Amino acid sequence: MKKADVLLVGVLLIAAAALYLAAPRRPAARVAVYHGGNLVWTCPAAEEGECTVSGVRVVVSGGEAYVAQSPCPDGCCMAAGRISAQGRSIVCLPMEVSVVLEGPGQLDAVVY
Ligand SMILES: [Zn+2]
Numbered sequence: 001m002k003k004a005d006v007l008l009v010g011v012l013l014i015a016a017a018a019l020y021l022a023a024p025r026r027p028a029a030r031v032a033v034y035h036g037g038n039l040v041w042t043c044p045a046a047e048e049g050e051c052t053v054s055g056v057r058v059v060v061s062g063g064e065a066y067v068a069q070s071p072c073p074d075g076c077c078m079a080a081g082r083i084s085a086q087g088r089s090i091v092c093l094p095m096e097v098s099v100v101l102e103g104p105g106q107l108d109a110v111v112y
Contacts, residue, residue: 005096008037012098016089019100028086028101031065033058036096045084045101054095065099067092 012034033041035053043049043060050059050068056077057069064082067090077092077099086103 008096009093011037012091012096016091016098016100019087019089019102026086026103027063027084028065028088029104030102031058031060032100032102034098034100053097056092056095056097058097058099065101066090067099070095070097 028045031043031045031049032039033051033053040053041051041058043051045060045063045065048061050057052058052069055069055071056067059066059068064084066082067077067080070077070092072092072094074094077090077095077097080090083090083099083101086101089098089100091098
């Protein structure tokens with residue numbers, strides 16, 4: 001891994017931990033998929049949908065999100081199972097993909 005990769009992974013982990021700690025156990029409003037720190041796909045959590053990023057197939061179904069398929073060597077993102085609570089996330093480090101369940105109270109930007 002390059003130094004930038006390590007940094008990126010660290011940032012992703014901290015962001016995921018912060019989201020996890022900040023969020024009460026409420027159903028998520030939307031599923032957001034990030035690749036390398038960039039938002040690449042979203043889907044309302046109540047709808048059905050799927051996307052493939054870097055070979056990682058993310059499925060949203062029945063208010064839950066999970067990784068159905070991934071080319072990563074350890075497969076722990078697939079082993080993470082299904083997530084449904086706001087603030088939960090699945091991170092695939094080798095593919096730099098993260099799946100985050102975001103709630104209605106989380107804003108992309110705050111303007112004063
Ligand atoms: Zn993975």
